[in-house]
Amino acid sequence: MSRRRISLRQELPLLVWLVIVWAALWQDFSPGNLLFGAILAVAVARMFYLPPVDLSGRFNILHAVPFALSFMGKVVAASFQVMYLAAVRGPTVTNAVVAVPLRSHEDLMVTATGHVISLIPGSLVVEVDRSTSTLYLHGLNLSTPEDVEKLRREVRDIEAGLIRIMGTRQELDAIRQEAAA
Amino acid sequence: MNPEPTAVDTVIDAVSAVFMVVGALMSLAAAVGLLRFPDLLSRMHAATKPQVLGLFLLLASIGLQMRTWWVWPVLLVAWIFQLLTVPVSAHMVGRAGYRTKHLHRELLSSDELEAVVQKAAAKASREDASDGGRPD
Known part of the structure; x- marks a missing residue:
């Protein structure tokens, strides 16, 4: 891949957001559903690769x-x-x-x-x-x-x-x- | 659902009624603005913006009436997606409208973009005339 890899830590806000959307749409926040959502989130983030957003690393x-x-x-x-x-x-x-x-x-x-x-x-x-x-x-x-x-x-x-x-x-x-x- | 409404039920019903009426009022404001404002850019304000509040109020009243907390994340996600997409669509239409001159200049009290656009256009035509190619 020509683009630079982004670390998991930098990608984490995106993954968390995807899991929340998944669980909200199913209206099911049980651990099993969250886990499956997390697997899907990682797969989606790997397959549909977007330019990384440069977060500053702080949020007050x-x-x-x-x-x-x-x-x-x-x-x-x-x-x-x-x-x-x-x-x-x-x-x-x-x-x-x-x-x-x-x-x-x-x-x-x-x-x-x-x-x-x-x-x-x-x-x-x-x-x-x-x-x-x-x-x-x-x-x-x-x-x-x-x-x-x-x-x-x-x-x-x-x-x-x-x-x-x-x-x-x-x-x-x-x-x-x-x-x- | 118990048949005897409690005080809490009455308060929730009243609040959601107010939210629904005000939310509908925001839709009315958008319609009135679409009809009354003179040009595309000012119509964009009426068409897109009151709905940020209008949708929020209507979703909040749905959430209050459903009485289950499972529905709140869906409503919140729906509102957030609206917040993310409204400015983009308003910007794209506004930008296209400005460039294709769908606005009444006599209604602008100042236009700080016009000089920039003209400078860029003059520069582009000068470059076209000199070598016909792109310098960068």
Whole structure:
């Protein structure tokens, strides 16, 4: 095989996820079913070989829980905002395409940030520049430069939150220095 | 199922009723947005995003009504797959829509991508004119 082998430890989150999906679909978490799911997961991961995702090796659950809660809060608030805009403003809504340069150059981090910001109503990723890790977002109801700046700050905050959860050490240090400055 | 509803049953029924109504309201918001918003990109917001919350609320009310914890992992997996796929489809449609100019520029207050696209297009046409080949 031409690609470099990935260690079992690096593959483990994927395998665990596959076993959980298997057991959830069968609605059966008995040891026998889990074992059979694990065998299938290993077989699938061996046969359908995907490019390895570079995980940073850290995952901070203490930051993940508040992040998930604030994410749900934002989704709820923004869903009602989009509903209001659709009902009241409708055809006269003003939008903007905003460039947001991200700190991280990791593919996983750019993808995660793009996903989170896309899931929050009112913003959607139109284009990604991988070489400079810049996201181009389409934002709903942005009429003034202040609104644009606010969206940009929000995206940078989301990225900072994700780096605190699962960024590399270097990115984490950069965030800490930025916060201290 | 005991015929006499307890206080817990009443609370669960009330919560799931609220969840279902609000979840359905989110579908209504998506439909209204599809009709009312002026261009493809703003319609994408209405069509995809309220469903993140709408589906969550409807799945949660199913989970509350089923009263077995076996059903929660399936619902969670269904929601997570939705979370993983919605941004990708929104991005693909949005990107294609932007490139094929299915948007009303007069409704954009600023467009920081246009200059980048034009620069790239100018560079590509210059390279095409000079040697007709790909430099990289």
